[in-house]
Amino acid sequence: MTNEAAALLSHIRAVNARIGTAYSEDVADWAQYGVRTVDDFDRSCLYSAISDAHKDAYGFRCRFDWRECSLAELQAEYDSICAHAEMEAQWEQEAQERAQKLADADAVRICQNLGIDRATYDRWMSAA
Numbered sequence: 001m002t003n004e005a006a007a008l009l010s011h012i013r014a015v016n017a018r019i020g021t022a023y024s025e026d027v028a029d030w031a032q033y034g035v036r037t038v039d040d041f042d043r044s045c046l047y048s049a050i051s052d053a054h055k056d057a058y059g060f061r062c063r064f065d066w067r068e069c070s071l072a073e074l075q076a077e078y079d080s081i082c083a084h085a086e087m088e089a090q091w092e093q094e095a096q097e098r099a100q101k102l103a104d105a106d107a108v109r110i111c112q113n114l115g116i117d118r119a120t121y122d123r124w125m126s127a128a
Contacts, residue, residue: 001027004037011038015045034067043067046074050081057085 001009005027012023012030023045024030035044047066054062066074111121 007038008036008041011041015041039071040067043069043071043074046071046078050074050078053078053081053085057081057088 008027008030009025012025012027015021016023016025027036030036030041030044033044035041043066047069050066051061054060069077107118107121107125111118114121116124
């Protein structure tokens with residue numbers, strides 16, 4: 001086993017122990033995917049996280065050659081996708097709050113027009 005392969009195996013074992021994952025410890029298998037060094041492993045794992053986050057944020061997986069990117073470039077891409085996802089979540093929360101306010105205002109208007117209290121309205125709506 002080369003020094004790079006030994007370092008990679010040691011790193012994989014440390015990652016597995018630290019975060020409770022079960023990454024394969026077969027360095028020959030990793031080599032088939034272009035992962036031969038600790039840096040390759042870290043970039044490959046970050047690319048996987050980018051792909052998952054991109055799918056969550058945009059609905060599809062991004063495709064690019066992670067081997068052409070530095071760890072810093074991949075981290076910046078991941079941070080950008082996560083920031084976008086957080087912004088989308090905030091917009092969704094605000095939209096839900098606006099929708100709830102409109103629904104509440106409609107309920108008040110309907111109660112006034114029908115001369116009923118909110119409990120009666122809620123009961124009628126839950127039975128509908």
